[in-house]
Amino acid sequence: MDMISKEHKKEKLGFEETELRLGLPGGGGIVNGDLENSQKEKNLISCSNDSVKSPHRAQVVGWPPVQSFRKSIVAVQKRNSEEGGGAAASFVKVSMDGAPYLRKVDLNMYKSYQDLYGALGKMFSFFTMGKCDSRGMMDFMNERKLMDVLNGSDFVPTYEDKDGDWMLVGDVPWETFVGSCKRLRIMKGTEAIGLG
Amino acid sequence: MVNYFPEEVLEHVFSFLTSHRDRNAVSLVCKSWYNVERFSRGKVFIGNCYAISPERLISRFPRVRSLTLKGKPHFADFNLVLHDWGGYVYPWIEAMAKGCTNLEELRLKRMLVSDASLELIAKSFPNFKSLVLVSCEGFTTDGLAAIASNCRFLRELDLQENEVEDPRGQWLSCFPDSCTSLASLNFACLKGEVNLAALERLVARCRNLKSLRLNHAVPPDVLQKILARAPQLVDLGAGSFVHDPESETYNKLKNVMQKCTSIRSLSGFLDVNARCLPAIYPICINLSSLNLSYAPGIYSKELVKLIRKCKKLQCLWILDTIGDKGLRVVASACKELQELRVFKSDPNDVGNAAVTEEGLVAISAGCPNLNSLLYFCRQMTNTALITVAKNCPNFIRFRLCTLDPITPDAVTMQPLDNGFGAIVQSCKGLKRLSVSGLLTDQVFLYIGMYAEQLEMLSIAFAGNSDKGMVYVLNGCKKLKKLEIRDSPFGNMALLADTGKYETMRSLWMSSCKVTFGACKSLAEKMPRLNVEIINEGDEMEGGSDDRQNVEKMYLYRTLVGPRKDAPDSVWTL
Numbered sequence: 001m002d003m004i005s006k007e008h009k010k011e012k013l014g015f016e017e018t019e020l021r022l023g024l025p026g027g028g029g030i031v032n033g034d035l036e037n038s039q040k041e042k043n044l045i046s047c048s049n050d051s052v053k054s055p056h057r058a059q060v061v062g063w064p065p066v067q068s069f070r071k072s073i074v075a076v077q078k079r080n081s082e083e084g085g086g087a088a089a090s091f092v093k094v095s096m097d098g099a100p101y102l103r104k105v106d107l108n109m110y111k112s113y114q115d116l117y118g119a120l121g122k123m124f125s126f127f128t129m130g131k132c133d134s135r136g137m138m139d140f141m142n143e144r145k146l147m148d149v150l151n152g153s154d155f156v157p158t159y160e161d162k163d164g165d166w167m168l169v170g171d172v173p174w175e176t177f178v179g180s181c182k183r184l185r186i187m188k189g190t191e192a193i194g195l196g
Numbered sequence: 197m198v199n200y201f202p203e204e205v206l207e208h209v210f211s212f213l214t215s216h217r218d219r220n221a222v223s224l225v226c227k228s229w230y231n232v233e234r235f236s237r238g239k240v241f242i243g244n245c246y247a248i249s250p251e252r253l254i255s256r257f258p259r260v261r262s263l264t265l266k267g268k269p270h271f272a273d274f275n276l277v278l279h280d281w282g283g284y285v286y287p288w289i290e291a292m293a294k295g296c297t298n299l300e301e302l303r304l305k306r307m308l309v310s311d312a313s314l315e316l317i318a319k320s321f322p323n324f325k326s327l328v329l330v331s332c333e334g335f336t337t338d339g340l341a342a343i344a345s346n347c348r349f350l351r352e353l354d355l356q357e358n359e360v361e362d363p364r365g366q367w368l369s370c371f372p373d374s375c376t377s378l379a380s381l382n383f384a385c386l387k388g389e390v391n392l393a394a395l396e397r398l399v400a401r402c403r404n405l406k407s408l409r410l411n412h413a414v415p416p417d418v419l420q421k422i423l424a425r426a427p428q429l430v431d432l433g434a435g436s437f438v439h440d441p442e443s444e445t446y447n448k449l450k451n452v453m454q455k456c457t458s459i460r461s462l463s464g465f466l467d468v469n470a471r472c473l474p475a476i477y478p479i480c481i482n483l484s485s486l487n488l489s490y491a492p493g494i495y496s497k498e499l500v501k502l503i504r505k506c507k508k509l510q511c512l513w514i515l516d517t518i519g520d521k522g523l524r525v526v527a528s529a530c531k532e533l534q535e536l537r538v539f540k541s542d543p544n545d546v547g548n549a550a551v552t553e554e555g556l557v558a559i560s561a562g563c564p565n566l567n568s569l570l571y572f573c574r575q576m577t578n579t580a581l582i583t584v585a586k587n588c589p590n591f592i593r594f595r596l597c598t599l600d601p602i603t604p605d606a607v608t609m610q611p612l613d614n615g616f617g618a619i620v621q622s623c624k625g626l627k628r629l630s631v632s633g634l635l636t637d638q639v640f641l642y643i644g645m646y647a648e649q650l651e652m653l654s655i656a657f658a659g660n661s662d663k664g665m666v667y668v669l670n671g672c673k674k675l676k677k678l679e680i681r682d683s684p685f686g687n688m689a690l691l692a693d694t695g696k697y698e699t700m701r702s703l704w705m706s707s708c709k710v711t712f713g714a715c716k717s718l719a720e721k722m723p724r725l726n727v728e729i730i731n732e733g734d735e736m737e738g739g740s741d742d743r744q745n746v747e748k749m750y751l752y753r754t755l756v757g758p759r760k761d762a763p764d765s766v767w768t769l
Contacts, residue, residue, distance in 0.1 A: 062274035062681070063656070064540060064572055064597050069273075069331065069357040069385070070490075073466070074542065076387075077492040080467070163444045164417055179440065 096124045096155070096186040107178045113170055120157070124186065156187045206232045216241045238262060243676075243701050245283060245307065246726065249756045250291035261300045262326075263288070267307035269704050269750055270654075271679055273331065276706060276748070278730060280763045283307040286316070287761075293320035301326040301352075308332070314339030318346035325377075326352035333359040337388065341367035344375075352380040354407075362388030369394035378402040382409035384433045384464055389413045400425045409433025412466040420449040427455050431485075433464035441471045454478045463513075465491035470498045480505035484532075487513040489539045496522045504529045515541040516550040516572060523555030527562025535568035540599075553580035553606070560587035568593040575599075575606035576633055581615025585622035594619055595630035601657040601682075604634040611635055617642035620650075630654035640664035644671020652677040665689035669696050679704040687714035694722050702752035713742030715749055719769035726758055727751040727769045 095102045103123050110116045157169040161180045169177070210233055213219050223233040239262040242248060253260070267283020285307045292299050299321045309332045317324060324347045337360065343353065344367055365388045378398070383390070390413050399405060399422050407430060410419065414435035423429070439446050459479050468491045483506045488499065496519045503512070509530040516538050526533070536559060538551055553576045560566060566588045576598055605612055612633040620626060620643050627649055631639060635658035643650065644667035651674055659665065665685040668678065669692060678700065686709035697703060719727040730748040758768040
């Protein structure tokens with residue numbers, strides 16, 4: 001490349017002219033004793049002094065110039081990968097026919113179908129009150145009674161799998177179920193014809 | 197002589213002029229041409245929303261159908277500009293709603309868009325067809341719901357990289373059953389859930405849908421159903437691409453993908469399991485554009501397996517996880533490549549970027565048609581840049597970003613002046629340049645000397661003295677936007693050629709050495725410039741010291757004087 005003339009080659013490129021010398025804030029690294037340069041020090045924090053190559057450049061505001069939108073996407077992706085671990089989300093919605101609102105359960109919290117039924121029973125005990133007990137009071141902690149509700153003819157637990165098909169809970173091994181269950185629906189027995 | 201043709205003929209001739217510059221030139225010929233042109237102008241581009249007022253726009257171009265507006269300065273992308281600096285679109289919409297209701301298309305970049313603005317658009321423009329929002333904020337999905345509900349002929353809703361709040365998440369179901377006109381729908385940037393059933397129905401009834409970009413909340417099984425309904429898609433943004441490769445859904449997806457032979461552009465993969473990428477292999481050969489820059493966690497080997505099949509690729513956006521080795525494969529496979537962007541895979545981490553000058557040199561050797569580059573790298577050398585300049589003389593956009601803003605040539609430890617000098621000397625059509633690394637006034641001498649077509653220049657941590665900036669201002673005749681941060685340019689440079697700023701759109705200088713006094717005298721001298729000082733801190737209270745350095749200055753030419761919507765921390769001098 002011959003475009004550089006001899007005069008330019010001779011021009012001194014001394015770094016003392018750069019005035020962007022990085023020194024410890026307020027310390028001796030500031031060139032020319034120019035206090036106004038300390039304004040730049042606010043943005044630049046570095047441990048290196050006068051070194052041309054600093055492998056551990058500390059953070060500079062807005063550098064590298066990455067769109068804040070992109071940064072926020074990456075932050076969310078990082079968080080998800082740290083929390084989730086696996087590919088599928090473990091939280092699934094649970095609906096019960098007749099209940100005014102849905103719940104969510106984390107399938108990874110349970111080790112077996114029995115565990116899951118227990119939890120579901122507790123969650124929806126309120127709505128099964130009228131159905132399963134003639135007394136005014138309901139024993140919320142009576143797991144067995146709640147499981148009877150679920151195992152009995154009144155309600156049938158079903159789930160939607162990854163292909164969008166509605167399946168009866170309990171047919172496949174627990175782990176397979178967890179991997180393929182997208183949502184749960186506790187159906188009224190009368191609607192569950194054809195699934196059993 | 198020029199009045200020889202009747203106006204209808206002139207208007208017909210002008211209808212073949214599509215570029216703004218041509219139309220602007222034509223309007224300067226004579227009064228008659230000015231009038232014919234202004235009544236027939238359909239598309240107006242306003243690069244700085246504060247350069248002109250909506251009222252003047254409408255009075256000059258009463259029949260405008262398509263309006264493009266840009267608001268905040270570019271450095272706002274990197275958090276260098278206050279959130280509420282300005283760029284409100286509402287006044288524009290309000291004025292158009294009163295004076296120009298045949299608006300069909302609105303394209304906004306870096307503007308503050310409120311739900312009220314979107315609601316006003318939805319109510320006021322019966323022929324509204326196209327809304328494109330890029331890097332905007334201030335609106336929620338409620339505003340989108342208003343657009344969906346009311347714009348009966350909506351063809352395009354394109355949301356790119358906006359920050360959107362999602363309080364209700366039901367906006368998609370607001371498209372009425374009668375809406376069948378959508379050709380382009382991009383909601384990839386939305387963070388919330390969408391009504392999947394409504395989405396499927398919408399896709400099924402919009403037979404002209406060519407471009408569809410989904411957000412992360414659209415799972416693979418819905419994607420599969422959508423693709424089965426819309427094999428005519430040309431541009432696809434997959435949302436979530438995570439599934440079990442053994443599953444039935446994945447199988448169905450593979451089969452349906454094979455039928456999508458029209459897809460030319462692929463993006464998204466906001467959530468991805470790399471083992472599922474083979475589903476895309478069948479369409480790779482048709483791709484001209486591939487954006488995997490938002491796809492986390494794909495190893496270089498898998499990226500390369502995919503890209504290797506994309507023989508017709510013209511545009512590639514990728515993360516630096518591809519590595520120099522991966523870039524060599526790109527260079528050997530993608531001979532038609534024109535645009536390459538390599539982003540940092542972890543922008544919040546100041547650790548090592550995974551690509552170096554070697555990857556760039558390999559690309560330049562293999563892809564001679566390369567004309568647009570954005571490259572985040574760990575290091576660079578002059579030799580590499582000189583080689584790149586020789587291999588690719590067609591650069592229009594060249595943006596280099598080294599991890600360390602003042603890193604020198606990695607081999608010689610010299611400044612990178614000569615390397616960038618080679619780029620500007622060789623690439624005679626260069627319009628946009630971002631420099632980084634250790635740079636002295638020398639590089640600006642070269643830029644001023646050779647970069648004759650340069651319109652936008654971004655400078656950070658570069659130069660030694662005022663001379664650097666003066667070289668650029670004197671030499672680059674076509675310069676429109678100059679943005680400078682953390683460089684030692686001061687009052688002498690700022691005031692050297694004040695008339696120059698009226699030929700430019702804007703100048704940004706932050707953490708430089710310009711003082712209050714100089715900014716004030718510039719503002720006094722040039723009434724057709726707005727000189728804004730942005731104060732975020734406690735620095736200036738009450739009377740400001742003229743000798744004090746200004747932290748952030750943004751000046752731009754304008755025909756309408758100081759704006760009235762600036763927040764307290766922005767002073768127009």
